[in-house]
Amino acid sequence: MWFERDRLGVHSMGHDRRTQRRYFTSATVGALQALPPEELDALHDAFGDLAAEVLVDYDPDDPAIDHEEEDRYRDVVLPVEFAFPAITSDFESAFTAHVRSVPPRWQVDTAYLPFELVGTLLDPWWQAERKRLAATWQLTARRRRASRRVRRR
16 A cells, blocks of 8 residues: 555555465355355445545545655555465454554555455356346346337237
């Protein structure tokens, strides 16, 4: 995490599927994969709220920010030493406790990791839901067009 010199905000590094796995044990990922999509979706929302709560603590307009120091952290990935322990139940409170235990410099990056991981796990379900909803809307539109034709005759 770092503050931009333009005072437009706090920035964090995003992680793809492969780099996300460096910060989570296989037991944690397996336990998350075993959850139903609805629970994962609720967790995703909770982790988004956690990331927002952590961001509120940082003020990009704070005059005490040393931008020379901040430049050292630009595009630096979260050290692996802040990886999450094995968590197989009560995900929300366990992840929140871990994020709060990390030094403030790395809390934003650490807060976004479970949010990104759960989003990655939910991606196939979201795609299937979008297809299902699109098919439903298409079918509804066809029915409406057909019913108008019948009424006009």
